[in-house]
Amino acid sequence: MEFLHFVRRALVAQFSGPPPRDEFVRHALDAGVGSLPLLTLLTIFAGMNLSVQAYGTFVRFGGQDLLGLFCGVGGIRELYPVMAAVICGARIGATLAASLANMQISEQVEALEVMAVDPMRLLVAPRLWAVTLMLPLLCGYADVVGLAASYWAATEQMGVNGGTFMEQVRDIVHLSDLAAGVFKGVVFGWLVAIVSCYHGYRALKRDGAEGVGVATNRAIVHSAVLCIVLNMFLSALLYVR
Amino acid sequence: MAEQQPAITLERVCKSFGNNRVLHEVSLVLPAGKILVMLGPSGTGKSVLLRCLVGLMKPDSGRIFVEGQDITALDERRSAGREQMFALRRKFGMLFQDGALFDDMCVGDNVAFPLRQHAKMSERQIAERVAEDLERVGLKNVQRKMPAELSGGMRKRVAFARAIALRPRIVLCDEPSSGLDPVMSATLDELILDLHRSLNMTFVVISHDTAEARTIADYIGLLYKGELQEFGPKEQVLRSSRLAINQFFDRSTDGPIQVL
Numbered sequence: 149m150e151f152l153h154f155v156r157r158a159l160v161a162q163f164s165g166p167p168p169r170d171e172f173v174r175h176a177l178d179a180g181v182g183s184l185p186l187l188t189l190l191t192i193f194a195g196m197n198l199s200v201q202a203y204g205t206f207v208r209f210g211g212q213d214l215l216g217l218f219c220g221v222g223g224i225r226e227l228y229p230v231m232a233a234v235i236c237g238a239r240i241g242a243t244l245a246a247s248l249a250n251m252q253i254s255e256q257v258e259a260l261e262v263m264a265v266d267p268m269r270l271l272v273a274p275r276l277w278a279v280t281l282m283l284p285l286l287c288g289y290a291d292v293v294g295l296a297a298s299y300w301a302a303t304e305q306m307g308v309n310g311g312t313f314m315e316q317v318r319d320i321v322h323l324s325d326l327a328a329g330v331f332k333g334v335v336f337g338w339l340v341a342i343v344s345c346y347h348g349y350r351a352l353k354r355d356g357a358e359g360v361g362v363a364t365n366r367a368i369v370h371s372a373v374l375c376i377v378l379n380m381f382l383s384a385l386l387y388v389r
Numbered sequence: 390m391a392e393q394q395p396a397i398t399l400e401r402v403c404k405s406f407g408n409n410r411v412l413h414e415v416s417l418v419l420p421a422g423k424i425l426v427m428l429g430p431s432g433t434g435k436s437v438l439l440r441c442l443v444g445l446m447k448p449d450s451g452r453i454f455v456e457g458q459d460i461t462a463l464d465e466r467r468s469a470g471r472e473q474m475f476a477l478r479r480k481f482g483m484l485f486q487d488g489a490l491f492d493d494m495c496v497g498d499n500v501a502f503p504l505r506q507h508a509k510m511s512e513r514q515i516a517e518r519v520a521e522d523l524e525r526v527g528l529k530n531v532q533r534k535m536p537a538e539l540s541g542g543m544r545k546r547v548a549f550a551r552a553i554a555l556r557p558r559i560v561l562c563d564e565p566s567s568g569l570d571p572v573m574s575a576t577l578d579e580l581i582l583d584l585h586r587s588l589n590m591t592f593v594v595i596s597h598d599t600a601e602a603r604t605i606a607d608y609i610g611l612l613y614k615g616e617l618q619e620f621g622p623k624e625q626v627l628r629s630s631r632l633a634i635n636q637f638f639d640r641s642t643d644g645p646i647q648v649l
Contacts, residue, residue, distance in 0.1 A: 255489035262443050262483040263503045264475035 154346050158276060161268035167277045168270055175278035178243065183236040183286055190235055191228060191290045195297030198223055203306045215308050216316030219298040224321050226383065228290035229329045233336035233375040236286050238368045241344035244275050245367035248348025249360040255353060272349065276341045283337030284330040291329055328386045335382065340371045394457040396421040396559055396591040397442060402451035404437055404615075411437045412448070413615040419608060421456070421558070424585055424592040426602040428637060429612035430646060435595040436486075438612065439561050442593065443481050444474050455480060456558070479507060482552035482590075484562040488544040490536040490551070496523070497532030500551045507555060522550040526580055542573040549577070553584060560584070562594045566601055578604050599638050603627070611637060613646055 202218040248271060251257050260267045295317065302308040344367035351359040397419040404412040411434040419425050429435050440446040441453060444460050452461045460477055464470035490499050500519045504510055510518065523531060526546040536544055545565065552560055562581070566574035581592055582605055596602065602609050602623070609627070610620040611634055618633045619626055626634060636644030 250492070254487060254492070255485045256491055258440075258445055259483070259485060259489040259491075261445060262478055262481060263506065264478040265503075265506050266471075266475075 150350070151346055154349065155342060157268050158272050158342060158345065161266065161273040162276050164269065164273075167274035171270065171274035172278055175244075175275050176282055179236070179240045179279050180282035180285060183239055183282075184289070186239060187232060187235055187286055187290055188293055191231060191294045192297040194227060194231060195219070195223060195294035196301040198227065198294070199298045199301035199306065203302065203308070212306065212308055213312050214316065215298075215302045215306075216313035217320050219295065219302070219313075220317040220321040223294050223298060224291045224329060225325055225387070226379070228294045229287040229332040229336070230376060230379050231294075232287045232290040232333065233283065233340065233379075234372045236283060237336065237340035237371045237375055240279055240283075241340050241367040241371040242364050244279070244341065244344035245348035245363045246360055248272075248345060249351035249355075249363035252349065252351040253353050253356060253359055257349070267349075272345045275345055276338065279341035280334055280337040283340065284333030287329045287333035287336075288326070291326065328382075331386075332379065332382055335378065336375045339374055339378065343367060343371050343374060393421050395419060395454070396423070396456060397425075397593065398452075398454040400452045400454075402438075402441060402448045402453060404434070404441060404446065404448050411615050412441070414451070415612070415615075415617045416451075417610060417617060417620045419591065419593070421591055422585075422589050423607040424581065424594065424605050425608040425610060426594045426596055426606040427610045427612060428596060428599065428602055430597060430637075433612050434615045435612055436563055439483075439563055439593065439595055443478060443483060443561060479555065480558045482555065482557035482560045484545070484548050484552045484560070484565055486563045486567060488536070488548035490544055490548055492536055494536075495532065496528075496534050496536065496539070496547050499536065499547060500554055503551065503555045518554060519550075522554055523547070525553075525584070526550045527576065542569050542576075545569065545573075545577065546580070549580060553588070553590070556588060557590065559591045559593065562592065564595055564597075566596060566598050574598070574601065575604075581605050599640070 198219050199215060202215050203212055206212050206214050206218070251271070257267045257271070260270060299310065299313055302313050303310040347363040347367040347370070351363045355362065395418045399415050399417050402412055402415045415438065427435055427438065437446060441448050442455070444463070444465070448461060452459055454460070455477060458477060460474070463474045463477070465474055491502065494502065497516075497519050500522055501515050504515045504518060508515070519532065523529065526549050528543065528546055528550070531539070531543070531547070536547070539547065565577050565581070569577065578601055581594065584590055585592060594601070594605065606623045608621065609623050611618040613633055619629055619631055627638070632644050633646055636646050
């Protein structure tokens, strides 16, 4: 009930006007640009690993030319959006929850209330917008980097024909798949932001520094679990006809 | 001439957390433009009282009037009630116990924050007001410093400058002297008196410092176990024969106030 009440207040704040510009830009840059190094590194290795695993399995029955198919379906449809959500979600969610929890325990949120400033409008709305808009971009970026890494590993390390690889990717991955990835990014982004803001916002002064740790921990765990569980339902909705 | 509305009126205010009775039937009338020092041992509901005054907490029963407006009647769950509450809060400035400065803003932006939110002022006017208020609290050329770079006393003074930036009619101070050395405490007391004289603000100061009460108060209240043991003009309270008052001002362990 408490969470639903928070969601209602957050939605009202989010859609009651444009978010404060400076706060939005700050959080968008942190969520987007700040996540790039980590996401790039991990997606490169995940993409290469996808090729390695597929090659090791398919080569037994001479199906190594199907690598593009596997990397396209497994990577772009499933792996990269979820990776972006979980990796960036953990990083972004931890930042959001810790910053809000710290503001709660040091009475900065109460100070806003006393100054007749709605903390939901000033603190929560820009964070929600920033992460909801940045995570789909990160999902798209992860698609490109992961596929490039799979391609490189398949062609340079395992001798798969590059033309065949890309032809299969084009055959199996359609524009609607990329759009589905972006859609998942929007859903995951909002989910990560609302869960993280909720845990940060409900920290109490009496919880002290431990409260910040607890809020951060819960934000990371709950965001990751929700994204992975929801991904299954979204995939069923989007791909099972 | 019409009589001026009291700044704050409390009518039988009660507040509990579970079985813990924090405020019990607290009633008082504080005239406008006066300094009230609310004394009491730690954990007796002083800070809860302050939060009720500004609508951060809602009393379980009783009514609180701010300049005649009943804030307990406002329902913050409704947008109209929240708007009214925000309008009412613009009458207040509040100094939090630890300052509650915004960590990610420099001193200048902290003091300018309420002005940027509510005052129709240009950036130049805001910068002038910020410099004026920082100088008023004895700080110069600190606008670009971050709160983490300041000492405890400086943080409190910056928080004070922020609390008065909008020239509120009522200033609430939650233990302004706690954690400060005696000289800095005396400096803050002088600051309150100076602001009171120059800007004619009403002050509600939560404290357990009897010296502070003697120095700055027009009115003194003593809260113990959630009940208002004594309240009235300073001279009257200091002459009181009530044991709790005498024990508190004499710093004695002998009397009705027990260590919790």
